[in-house]
Amino acid sequence: MRRITTAWAAAAAALALIGLAGCTAPDNGGESTSQESPAPAQPDGTGPDLESVPEVVAEVDGEAISRDDFLQAYTSQYAQASVQAEQTGVPLDEQALQREIAENIVNVVLLEREADRQGITASEAEVDRLAETLAAQNQLGSIEELFDLLAEQGLTEEQARGELATQVTIDAVIAAEVGEPTVTDEQLREAYDAAVAQQEASGAESEQEIPPFEDVRDQLEQQVIAEEEAAAVEQLVASLRDEVDVEFFV
Numbered sequence: 001m002r003r004i005t006t007a008w009a010a011a012a013a014a015l016a017l018i019g020l021a022g023c024t025a026p027d028n029g030g031e032s033t034s035q036e037s038p039a040p041a042q043p044d045g046t047g048p049d050l051e052s053v054p055e056v057v058a059e060v061d062g063e064a065i066s067r068d069d070f071l072q073a074y075t076s077q078y079a080q081a082s083v084q085a086e087q088t089g090v091p092l093d094e095q096a097l098q099r100e101i102a103e104n105i106v107n108v109v110l111l112e113r114e115a116d117r118q119g120i121t122a123s124e125a126e127v128d129r130l131a132e133t134l135a136a137q138n139q140l141g142s143i144e145e146l147f148d149l150l151a152e153q154g155l156t157e158e159q160a161r162g163e164l165a166t167q168v169t170i171d172a173v174i175a176a177e178v179g180e181p182t183v184t185d186e187q188l189r190e191a192y193d194a195a196v197a198q199q200e201a202s203g204a205e206s207e208q209e210i211p212p213f214e215d216v217r218d219q220l221e222q223q224v225i226a227e228e229e230a231a232a233v234e235q236l237v238a239s240l241r242d243e244v245d246v247e248f249f250v
Contacts, residue, residue, distance in 0.1 A: 115169035122168035
């Protein structure tokens, strides 16, 4: 079965927090609408150590992030991390992965709270636009196909739309924090020079010619903007963390 990348997975992979989630953040009642995914198997037939995951993985001002809230993001990221570990030959540190994902789920919860504080809500049209974008990214012909695939992964359309609405509001919080990014020629030149230096330091073969600056200008601009946005999000999350009491149990 093809697995759709969703917001918890994106949040767990990095602090970009862009995409859709395969589980739902706890609501005011602390109940999760997620369904536990089956543990993906490693090449040797083993899977993640789910037995070590406690019933409560973290608390934000006493509000619990439950095991169920954690598991869909964890099993999805575990599968990806296992493949990477196999490719690189570096053993997977499962305890560190658990903590990283728990940290990022907390970050998403804090961004959701900030959206609520600012009164940001998602319209049905915005949800549909995000669904269309996600469908296109996953090479699907329609949002109906997207919801069908998510249903195969245990997420009803109602739950999926709820996740999309959450992501729309988080994106709005991030956009307000980041603003309209601007990139100077100096920044682009610095990024290009850094890429050239990195390739030269890696001892890449001489036939792998470095493209001229103008040929990669657009890619460099996207890279610099992404880095600036990631730094702004990290700063925002850090400021939100300072305002709450967070405790982790993984």
